[in-house]
């Protein structure tokens with residue numbers, strides 16, 4: 001992921017004539033919440049690249065016009081009229097300091113997703129906001145008037161999050177940033193719940209691996225049980241049973257999860273394990289994409305999967321099964337059904353899902369964790385059906401399995417060992 005900030009000199013901006021700016025008209029685009037995430041540059045495709053080198057500061061209005069716009073309505077040059085009426089309808093006047101709350105945020109010449117990206121700003125960057133709408137904000141960047149997605153701005157200065165383990169030693173410190181679903185990403189359109197944010201932690205360990213592991217604490221999406229999403233991207237029915245029966249073409253977006261025999265909700269335990277695993281992976285040099293860090297994240301299973309597809313090198317969803325036999329750990333393998341194994345993206349990725357699952361089971365086995373049967377069970381899952389990186393749902397036990405802190409620590413060690421095994425150390 002890139003972290004470039006391009007600065008344009010005031011002199012360069014001032015030298016540009018007004019006629020060079022905004023000579024075209026822009027479509028009025030009502031940007032839905034989800035497409036605004038195009039504005040995070042977690043998307044490599046949207047990143048600066050070569051076109052950035054040709055970025056023209058003239059695409060943002062120069063300082064003089066920018067200042068004229070702030071908090072005033074009397075000025076009415078042709079350019080300004082075009083901007084305020086054509087490109088920024090219903091923008092409330094503001095005059096406030098805001099902060100960027102995203103990994104990389106596109107700063108654009110106009111309030112529309114396709115407008116030219118002038119630069120990218122990183123999390124914590126301070127900007128002056130002069131106009132606001134639900135979708136877009138008008139800001140002054142480096143003396144120029146530009147537009148950024150409103151959802152990645154906050155009026156409170158963001159705190160840099162650190163892992164709890166970071167307090168122990170400098171070696172495992174990490175930086176972090178929130179990441180949302182980009183509506184342009186493949187399969188993102190199949191997601192129904194995606195207003196939540198995952199958090200990407202960067203290991204600052206001396207032995208940094210340069211790999212991102214998506215740790216997905218199963219369940220924990222309020223309202224997820226009353227929304228349905230399509231099981232397969234091609235609309236075909238599920239080939240095995242499970243939470244949703246075989247033959248169904250849609251399933252709950254995120255189920256509530258089971259309840260342990262002692263009354264603890266599965267989602268609580270998956271979250272506790274996710275936090276343990278996160279710290280262990282960061283300490284070992286892996287970056288971690290944490291899908292959920294509290295009891296509720298508004299990301300359905302498809303959103304979680306698409307985030308992992310685009311931001312991680314593998315995806316591990318943590319679960320416990322709903323049986324009551326303390327049967328041990330296993331992963332959900334890809335059903336040996338030809339129609340399923342020949343459907344994309346399953347066809348291109350199922351073998352790597354198995355390689356990841358086998359490595360995790362080997363790691364767990366190595367730390368003494370009880371393993372069910374041969375460590376896998378065939379299951380047609382939404383996660384698998386949309387995964388384009390090595391991806392498994394791993395069940396660490398069931399309703400009657402112990403989930404004490406000591407057990408979670410052992411499970412965390414086993415899973416981290418499995419990750420190392422998968423990536424070949």
Ligand SMILES: [Zn+2]
Pocket residue numbers: 218219257258266318319320321
């Ligand atoms: Zn579960």
